[in-house]
Amino acid sequence: MTMPAEQQPSPAASTGIKSDIVSGLVLVAVAGYILWLNRKFPVGTLADPGPGYVPMLLAICLGVIGLLVAIMGGRSARLAEIRWPEAVRAVIILAACTVAGLALEYIGYRLTIFAFLVFFIGPIERKGPVPVVLVSGGFSLVSYYIIGDLLSVPLPVGPWGF
Amino acid sequence: MIETFNDLMLGFSVAFQPQILMYAFGGCVIGTLVGMMPGLGPLAGISLLLPATFGLNPIVAIVLLAGVYYGAMYGGSTTSILMRIPGEAASVMTCVDGYEMTKNGRAGPALAIAAIGSFFAGTVGVIGLMLLAPTLASFALRFGPPEYTALLLMGLFVLAYMSGGSMLKTLAMAVFGLLLGMIGIDIMSGYTRFSFGIVELGDGVGIVSVAVGLFGISEILLTAGNQDTPKVQKPTLRELIPSKEEFRLSAGPIMRGSLLGFMIGIIPGSAHIISSFVSYGIERRMSSHPERFGHGAIEGVAGPESANNAAATGAFVPMLALGIPTSPVTAVMIAAIMIHGISPGPMLIQEQPELFWGFVASMYVGNLVLLILNLPMVGLFVNLLRIPYAYMYPCILAFCILGVYSVSNSMIDVWIMLVMGGVGYVLRKFNYDLAPVALGLVLGPMLELSLRQSLALSGGEYGIFLERPIALTMFGLGGLLLLLALKPLIFKSKDWRSKVGLEDVAD
Secondary structure, three states, X not given: OOOOHHHOOOHHHHHOOEHHHHHHHHHHHHHHHHHHHHOOXXXXXXXXXXXXXXXXXXXXXXXXXHHHHHHHHHHOOEHHHOOOOOHHHHHHHHHHHHHHHHHHHHHEHHHHHHHHHHHHHHHHOOOOHHHHHHHHHHHHHXXXXXXXXXXXXXXXXXXXXX | XXXXXXXXXXXXXXXXXXXXXXXXXXXXXXXXXXXHOOOOOHHHHHHHHHHHHXXXXXXXXXXXXXXXXXXXXXXXXXXXXXXXXXXXXXXXXXXXXHHHHHHOOOHHHHHHHHHHHHHHHHXXXXXXXXXXXXXXXXXXXXXXXXXXXXXXXXXXXXXXXXXXXXXXXXXXXXXXXXXXXXXXXXXOOOOEEOOOOOHHHHHOOOHHHHHHHHHHHHHHXXXXXXXXXXXXXXXXXXXXXXXXXXXXXXXHHHHHHHHHHHHHHHOOOOHHHHHHHHHXXXXXXXXXXXXXXXXXXXXXXXXXXXXXHHHHHHOHHHHHHHOOOOOHHHHHHHHHHHHOOOOOOOXXXXXXXXXXXXXXXXXXXXXXXXXXXXXXXXHHHHHHHXXXXXXHHHHHHHHHHHHHHHHHOOHHHHHHHHHHHHHHHHHHHOXXXXXXXXXXXXXXXXXXXXXXXXXXXXXXXXXXXXXXXXXXXXXXXXXXXXXXXXXXXXHOOOOHHHHOOOOOXXX
């Protein structure tokens, strides 16, 4: 009898890698990257700090704190215990938002938001065509009217004037 | 005292203008709805509404946003009590006994006590703000760059000490936020730092895109896919009236929660969240029947609800008197005021008395509006909770894109929001508190500027921080807090978080 894939112990679980050790080391890596980026800016002296001085101090602080998080992370949850059941949907959401962001200035607010909502409520959430069209169309038009027309916030308009 | 009364009258003459009343009312309604929606807490609500305030005068703008803030604090309690879903983090403790009361058929009194407690606490908070902010602002006129450096550093230590989760993780997030604040043109040297050649980043990273990403988008990433449309109870007006015994039991917790919440609210960090946990812990400890807590004790609703509302008002004291935000919400509100060319700080009360006193008076009005509006209309508001999440979250996402884009009509802000949403999602999985990131982002440039100005003043001598009594005192307090925070790490003893059951608040 085989266990479902998600119940099988992962290599991380068996070796017991702790979540805080991983997150602490990631912070150390981020700090290292910032220090590397900061090399372009004059650090100055203790008495006369340059533009690179405070970022350097902060990056060192982040690295030290990250190291402490990792060192003291022995009692934290194992990495394998952190569940990511919504990760696929999260990636889809971020990807759809990125596409919407790219489209916004080209096809305008109303069409972009209409297509964005159709994508989520239709294929992703599997609702019927009537609610999909009503919610997507209604939201894009009403929100444009309230935010754009009534509150005079300039919103992007597509090449067709819509 | 007479001067304060006259100033308050000036404030009421502003607050009673029909336009201000209308926006205060609108802010409260929007805030209540926002607070009830999971994924849209007060911060995301205020951030999204920010672009709509650009065309308004500054008094109207701040009154509207403040209405959203305390409206959201109230709205969060409704979902906590009726559905065991905290609309925003400060309402987590209200869930415990509030939902138990709903299961026992006492949802109405729980809602009523939450509303009365919020009203009382809001009023106490406004009185405190009115009395404390002008005094603090007069005192802060003595502050120069060294004092501001000391104050900001002390604020960061207080933030770490008072944080709900791990102190080290809180400090890491604060430093991460401070580093984000380093992006853009360095005012003193003209260097553009960490902009990766993106022109828009020359002005730095905007608080709105970071806040909406960290708090709004990450919440949706965590909760999307939730198919349940929960059943909601709709209490009638008659069912809202608490019994005499419930009034008697709630009076003490409301008063204690109000005072405690206001004091904690002045401190940097997630004060409104912490205050509700501390209040719950105190009420349970003071009760002669602590075993009732967790099974529908009305004190467990009255105390935390009063505390988180008073803390929301307390956070305005350092914002208006010193120009220093102590929470992400006040950071966004400072941005809202600055867009209109007004700098919050010690001179604000003297230079803009209509704005300060109009704001204070509008909060009295707003609290009353919330009490009058929310209890009779609670049945109407809960209908919002019947909208399936499958429809709700795409619309919230669309609002996030719209709101962030509108701040400066820049796609860069949208990209920052999405990156921050992804980062926030991962950080929350690893139990990192996100509020310090937003605070650090705002405090970073202020801290760097004041430090370098101090050194320029002293000709590079660090002794300037020790020669000035106010700065020295603040450094002393900050150091003391750091030692207190380190004590449990070194001696393996319990710290204050364990004593009030706050270990998991960062989750």
